[in-house]
Amino acid sequence: xxxxxxxxxxxxxxxxxxxxxxxxxxxxxxxxxxxxxxxxxxxxxxxxxxxxxxxxxxxxxxxxxxxxxxxxxxxxxxxxxxxxxxxxxxxxxxxxxxxxxxxxxxxxxxxxxxxxxxxxxxxxxxxxxxxxxxxxxxx
Numbered sequence: 117x118x119x120x121x122x123x124x125x126x127x128x129x130x131x132x133x134x135x136x137x138x139x140x141x142x143x144x145x146x147x148x149x150x151x152x153x154x155x156x157x158x159x160x161x162x163x164x165x166x167x168x169x170x171x172x173x174x175x176x177x178x179x180x181x182x183x184x185x186x187x188x189x190x191x192x193x194x195x196x197x198x199x200x201x202x203x204x205x206x207x208x209x210x211x212x213x214x215x216x217x218x219x220x221x222x223x224x225x226x227x228x229x230x231x232x233x234x235x236x237x238x239x240x241x242x243x244x245x246x247x248x249x250x251x252x253x254x255x
Contacts, residue, residue, distance in 0.1 A: 164252050168198035173246045176224075179237050188238070189228040195221065206252055213252045220245040 169211055172195045179188035199221070207214040227238045 118157060132212055166202065169195065169202075169249050169251060170246065172198055173242055173249065177239065177242045177246075180233075180242065183235070184230060185233045188233070194230055210252055211254055213248050213255075216248045217245065217252075220248065 174190060175191040176188050176195075179185070179191055199217070203214065203217075206217070224238060224241045224245065227233050228239065
């Protein structure tokens with residue numbers, strides 16, 4: 117038989133348990149350090165992403181220097197994943213650097229997709245891209 121009193125008690129306990137869990141989460145956020153979580157995350161995220169961009173460029177350069185263009189293409193394909201989270205911020209902060217990065221990306225991708233990629237064409241573009249990313253970090 118269905119007992120409405122028991123159903124009510126079980127429901128009430130469930131709601132109180134859920135409410136208690138929610139309050140615990142809020143207090144953990146409220147007791148965080150003086151640095152606002154958003155600014156801390158943005159700074160960390162930007163630094164990590166810039167480092168991620170440089171890692172991709174360095175890994176691609178290593179593969180190109182070794183003459184392994186298949187690996188270089190695979191490595192450079194990762195660039196977009198690191199670029200997307202920061203591109204709008206870079207575009208707002210430094211439109212010239214944003215444009216230079218976009219142009220370098222296009223040139224590098226085109227050269228790596230060529231039937232016979234050339235170290236002499238790809239390496240200077242990768243070095244230019246690396247220099248631009250590094251200059252953006254300093255802004």
